[in-house]
Amino acid sequence: MTGRWGLTVPLEGLSLPEHRELVTQLPDLGYTDLWSAEANGADAFTPLVLASQWAPELRLGTAIAPVYTRGPGLLAMSAASAADCAPGRFVLGVGTSSQVIVENWNAAEFTEPYARTRDTVRFLRTALAGEKVTAEYPTFTVRGFRLGRPPETPPPVMVAALRPGMLRMAGRESDGAITNWLAASDVPAVRGELGADAELVARIFVCPVDDADEARALARRHICAYLTVPVYRAFHDWLGRGERLAPMQEAWAAGDRKRAVELVPDDVVDELVVHGSPDACREGVRAYAEAGVTTPVLMPLTTGGDPAGLVRALAPE
Incomplete structure (x- = not known):
């Protein structure tokens, strides 16, 4: 506690x-x-x-x-x-x-x-x-x-x-x-x-939802909004997530927001959002x-x- x-x-x-x-x-x-x-x-x-x-x-x-x-x-x-x-x-x-x-x-x-x-x-x-x-x-x-x-x-x-x-x-x-x-x-x-x-x-x-797919869908949108910002991108490069987040960030930079959300890996969501x-x-x-x-x-x-x-x-x- x-x-x-x-x-x-x-x-x-x-x-x-x-x-x-x-x-x-x-x-x-x-x-x-x-x-x-x-x-x-x-x-x-x-x-x-x-x-x-x-x-x-x-x-x-x-x-x-x-x-x-x-x-x-x-x-x-x-x-x-x-x-x-x-x-x-x-x-x-x-x-x-x-x-x-x-x-x-x-x-x-x-x-x-x-x-x-x-x-x-x-x-x-x-x-x-x-x-x-x-x-x-x-x-x-x-x-x-x-x-x-x-x-x-x-x-x-x-x-x-x-x-x-x-x-x-x-x-x-x-x-x-x-x-x-x-x-x-x-x-x-x-x-x-x-x-x-x-x-x-x-x-x-924290997303207190029992359905993991529902929680991840919600969390992905928030992750895209934050982890495409340069300071957060650099933070996660330092923490070792750069390679896993690169496809999402590339889609975001290209203007394909929907695809960017889809490209956030499940394991990244599970690491960064408690659900x-x-x-x-x-x-x-x-x-x-x-x-x-x-x-x-x-x-x-x-x-x-x-x-x-x-x-x-x-x-x-």
């Missing part, structure tokens, strides 16, 4: 206010954490601020707030406000996001992602401590910024990391790493680069913890139905 059991919010099919009834139940169900996601739906902070008032027992974290889509000062302000709502229970997770989200959707330049993330972490540590920041970082300059409402308890800062360089930087500069789309068998390689003592948060895709009965899913999630994940964070994949019911079914026993 892992000591932590997290959930990704918001859930598909529920408005933000509709999460209240479920969130209030999560501590009694055994959940310890809520971690947000940010792409083109809810922002990373609002769901957590709401949850901070509904379930004061839960730890809350952004996974992740991109370092490009908010200026350094605004990112510090957002984190300070969340930390004010959940003193000692908020974790600021930051990362690069992706070129599509940063450039195509937010009109920002996706340049020097390693350095920009490192510099943002350094700025945030100083700013969230309530200090005045005047500094020329390699990727941006801040002059005379000081939080008007610094958090009484500065939140931990974690870094979204996939490959060795970013993982090592996360272990060196921050309080840990947040990762995504990996198998339990991949955790030792990730942990080896991060270091033994840093926290490792992993979002784990089966709720009991089987719980065991699959625990395998990540046994391999070295500090905080497993469930991301339910569903074909509809009652999302709250799935969350209850996936609670630790």
Whole structure:
């Protein structure tokens, strides 16, 4: 049994206010954490601020707030406000996001992602401590910024990391790493680069469906959407899946999306997505913890139905 059991919010099919009834139940169900996601739906902070008032027992974290889509000062302000709502229970997770989200959707330049993330972490540590920041970082300059409402308890800062360089930087500069789309068998390689003592948060895709073909069909679409993105493609090249994923990626690049989905191998789906009965899913999630994940964070994949019911079914026993 892992000591932590997290959930990704918001859930598909529920408005933000509709999460209240479920969130209030999560501590009694055994959940310890809520971690947000940010792409083109809810922002990373609002769901957590709401949850901070509904379930004061839960730890809350952004996974992740991109370092490009908010200026350094605004990112510090957002984190300070969340930390004010959940003193000692908020974790600021930051990362690069992706070129599509940063450039195509937010009109920002996706340049020097390693350095920009490192510099943002350094700025945030100083700013969230309530200090005045005047500094020329390699990727941006801040002059005379000081939080008007610094958090009484500065939140931990974690870094979204996939490959060795970013993982090592996360272990060196921050309080840990947040990762995504990996198998339990991949955790030792990730942990080896991060270091033994840093926290490792992993979002784990879970499909509580007994029919393996149905689960795989759903999972393939998500795998195509993510593992064709350059950073995830490079991640899985490093993890050793490049050859098995190449036909899918080539079809995707050629514009044949339907064929790309069909070309995701069954064994890759089974490695990257936990599926089966709720009991089987719980065991699959625990395998990540046994391999070295500090905080497993469930991301339910569903074909509809009652999302709250799935969350209850996936609670630790």
